Amino acid sequence: RTMRDLVFLASVVLTVYARVSFPYSEVLQASDLAGTEKVNFKCKNACRVYVDKPSDHHIITRHGNVITDFNTIVSGNVFAPAGFNLPPDDYVLENVGDMGLDFVLYIVDRTAPHFGSSVYVPQQNLGVAIKDRARFVTILSSFEAMWFSGFTGTFPEGFPRIYATGFDAAGDDMCNPVFQARSQHHAEKSWPTIPTAVLTVDFGFIGAHNVTVNRRKAKQPMKNGAVTTVYTSPGYVGCLFNSGQNYNSPVSNVEDSFAVISESLDINIVYDSLNANEALHFRVNDNNYNWAGGTYTSFSKYFGAGSFDVDLAWTRNTISSSWALQLDFGVEQPAAQTTTARSLSATPQITTQSVSLGTEYTKSTKRGDWSTTSTSRRSYTLFSAIVLVCIFA
Numbered sequence: 001r002t003m004r005d006l007v008f009l010a011s012v013v014l015t016v017y018a019r020v021s022f023p024y025s026e027v028l029q030a031s032d033l034a035g036t037e038k039v040n041f042k043c044k045n046a047c048r049v050y051v052d053k054p055s056d057h058h059i060i061t062r063h064g065n066v067i068t069d070f071n072t073i074v075s076g077n078v079f080a081p082a083g084f085n086l087p088p089d090d091y092v093l094e095n096v097g098d099m100g101l102d103f104v105l106y107i108v109d110r111t112a113p114h115f116g117s118s119v120y121v122p123q124q125n126l127g128v129a130i131k132d133r134a135r136f137v138t139i140l141s142s143f144e145a146m147w148f149s150g151f152t153g154t155f156p157e158g159f160p161r162i163y164a165t166g167f168d169a170a171g172d173d174m175c176n177p178v179f180q181a182r183s184q185h186h187a188e189k190s191w192p193t194i195p196t197a198v199l200t201v202d203f204g205f206i207g208a209h210n211v212t213v214n215r216r217k218a219k220q221p222m223k224n225g226a227v228t229t230v231y232t233s234p235g236y237v238g239c240l241f242n243s244g245q246n247y248n249s250p251v252s253n254v255e256d257s258f259a260v261i262s263e264s265l266d267i268n269i270v271y272d273s274l275n276a277n278e279a280l281h282f283r284v285n286d287n288n289y290n291w292a293g294g295t296y297t298s299f300s301k302y303f304g305a306g307s308f309d310v311d312l313a314w315t316r317n318t319i320s321s322s323w324a325l326q327l328d329f330g331v332e333q334p335a336a337q338t339t340t341a342r343s344l345s346a347t348p349q350i351t352t353q354s355v356s357l358g359t360e361y362t363k364s365t366k367r368g369d370w371s372t373t374s375t376s377r378r379s380y381t382l383f384s385a386i387v388l389v390c391i392f393a
């Protein structure tokens with residue numbers, strides 16, 4: 001490639017994505033380095049940085065001095081990056097030689113709400129089974145989408161919720177959750193697939209609860225037998241204070257169609273800045289919707305029992321548009337499940353694995369050194385992974 005091609009490509013990438021900033025945090029991705037391989041950021045009151053990929057070619061400098069790199073930030077456990085503390089100052093993130101690396105760097109101020117919540121990173125062939133007592137857990141990922149399964153716990157009404165933000169903005173009134181369980185049953189019988197780089201689960205309470213998170217293709221939303229299905233524009237953020245900002249995503253369109261017999265169907269959508277040429281097409285039987293425009297505009301619709309033929313199609317045409325759609329199928333009593341038999345095209349049998357993380361593991365004060373609270377367990381063993389075989393076909 002000629003230099004001119006590279007400059008052109010870089011400028012295209014630059015105009016397509018912009019960094020995503022929250023009141024207490026920022027998220028930087030490879031696209032934010034495009035062109036110069038450098039990007040400045042500020043730590044106001046000191047901050048902690050987390051990243052989803054190790055690399056010694058991605059460094060953070062301060063006044064020209066190397067402070068840390070992605071290897072150090074990940075520090076030993078790729079599934080649960082230790083993070084790295086930076087004193088208040090101006091910093092530069094620099095790529096010094098790994099052009100192909102996609103990453104998500106989460107920079108969060110120490111005064112942020114829920115500071116110190118755990119951060120997890122599912123890997124290519126191994127997800128994380130989170131067994132935590134904390135109310136919030138954050139997941140970083142450069143994969144197309146994250147897939148949540150196995151929610152267990154005694155959830156308060158309206159929980160768990162999943163926000164497309166770090167822990168600092170999760171639960172903020174200004175941010176719209178991507179997934180919100182209507183009931184205990186909805187929580188246990190939903191497996192949301194969400195195509196976005198940063199996600200935080202708000203379990204709604206401090207206490208024993210589990211969830212498993214695996215990498216997944218964006219175009220494989222889990223529907224068979226699920227009572228809640230969510231769809232979002234790839235890279236969705238969902239907060240009023242940074243409206244128009246989206247995470248970088250390798251995916252630019254969303255499409256699905258299925259048929260289902262259910263006791264009810266609830267549609268809940270929030271959409272923002274959808275250009276006329278990128279309206280979200282959504283159809284339930286003879287009801288056609290083409291949502292466009294919007295300023296975090298919401299729309300809800302309830303359908304009583306019936307058979308539902310559903311279509312959904314969207315392609316991104318502008319950098320700032322976003323939407324999130326939740327479909328809840330009516331099965332308030334578990335017994336009603338049999339009536340939600342889906343005549344969907346069969347979801348392929350999925351075999352995923354997860355390494356358990358959470359309360360069994362405690363961070364020792366020595367960075368990168370993990371010890372367990374349970375003496376019968378090795379501190380960190382890939383091969384003690386729980387193998388989840390999920391058959392939804």
Ligand SMILES: *[C@@H]1O[C@H](CO)[C@@H](O)[C@H](O)[C@H]1NC(C)=O
Nearest residue numbers: 131152153154207208209210
């Ligand atoms: C979490 O999973 C473990 C098994 O790994 C189980 O023993 C525990 O009961 C689960 N917690 C809840 C709240 O269901």
